[in-house]
Amino acid sequence: MQPRLEEESRLNLSYRPKKYIKKHGVAYLFMLPAIFFLIILFVLPFIEVFKMSFYSVNLLNPEAEAFIFLDNFISALSDPTFYQYLYQGLIWTFGSVIGEYIVGIVTAILLNQNIRGKTFFRAIIFIPWLVPIVVAAMTWRWILNPDFGIFNVMLVKVGILDESINWLGTAGTAMLAVIFVNVWRTFPFYTVTLLAGLQSIPKEILEAAEIDGAGIWQRFWYIILPSLKGVSAVIIILHVIWTFNNFDFIWLLTEGGPLHATETLAITTYLEAFEKYHFGQASALSSIMILILIGIIIAYFKVEKKQNNG
């Protein structure tokens, strides 16, 4: 008996990796294709951006590439337009996110009321989110068109405007117009997410507050908003990231114009890379944008923590 037992335990020991593979191998095997795609087209490119920031990149002649350390960053940051585009990018980001949140929460609260036709209204209000950005941009360019666009025609008819305004083509109104279009396309996502959050507030709490004499505003400030804090934080952070880096909307509506009035860092980065072929400097801009975003997110959590403690 004795030798056999020994042999078995020895076998067991040497077979352990095999046993591990038998038990878990299939999990790794099934995950392999997903991991492969994510590493090749997501993780590696992410690292590549940082790497390229420190090189002078020449796509046509790879041998001319050289490590230039911080030169790309220095030349990006010493360009005064950088700060203008950063500022415009922040206006675009926060203008959009604030607008989307307000429209989103109002529609979510409306849809959470006990009324008929809720599903119908919810479906209608969700529609803008389904419209591809290209189509949304094209349609709004037509609506806001200075010649025969319905928006100007109506405002002139009602008497609000004396004559048509070229909303997207005037430096003073272009940013407002692109923010407006972005809010229209994006708010339904806030609506459905906040609605899900609202539905998790127990009806009894709201009813009790109402009986105790809390008005609509009080209920909104003291019950509804605090209980939406978690969901709100997630969608706001996600949209700050997405909007700050968004290229499609502005590009399709104004291409950053007129006179750079709607140019943001995302647009500059794209132009730097694909019109001037300065891939190194464009990568440095990307890296700077990532750092700015991380900064905004850390600041957000610090403020939130302070609020919770105080």
Added chain:
Amino acid sequence: MFKSRKRQKLILKIITYIMLIFFSIYAIFPVLWMFSTSIKPDSEVRTEDPTFITMNPTVEHYQSVLIESEFGTYLKNSAYVSTMTTLISMFIALLAAYTLSRMSKTPGIRAIGIGMLIAQMTPVVMLIIPLYVFMMKANLLDTYASMIITYTTFTIPVVTWMLKSFFDSIPIDMEESAFIDGCTRFGVIFRIILPISLPALVATGLYAFVHAWSEFVLGYTFISDDSLRTLTPGLSLLMGLWTVDWGRLMAASVVIVVPVAIGFVYLQKLIIEGLTAGSTKG
């Protein structure tokens, strides 16, 4: 006292309806206007006095878009790229979602799942420069493959998490008895899980399709050969070509929106719930 309260409730209800109607118009008017413009004759499009409903509807814009321009080619390319993206990403995500749902005890699997969520939050534009360089070095610029593999990568995370939360709701008993009967993992997935999950598969498949169908910036950057171009970059270029021909541009827009709209009408509930689940859990 009681009466005034009842009256107040009624007023509130009326205000709610008025506001809902207002926001519904805000949401849907541009889409209706797009359609209305696309079926109007040119004389009614370019006028100082436009009407919402035309008395002389016409399909001339649709004809000229689909027959006389490159738009038909774009349509075909988009259909191909979106279908391939859907098939590949569904297959990959199916395996990943099953693993996340049933084998999450295996070391590292959970971390990969969370990694996917983080990846999902990262905007594509940040990666476009290295992706372009990658495609150039791999000789994939101006190929369908460049679009299919990038779209696939960016849809895998969402599709995986949507399917995972669905698989979580399927009781595990059936699979266990199938294992006892000698079924393999693959067998279990294809004979047991897939048939029950059909509605979830359709919804997530539609998500993947619409994502690829609507994508703009990657297709715009990777493709310069007009015969390989997809709809969204195609439309943006036609914009420059047909500057003031709004009837045609709106007809082209309608053609792009229709498949998305049809899918949504059928799957409204599933999609909204899936999205909400994804974002609130994330």
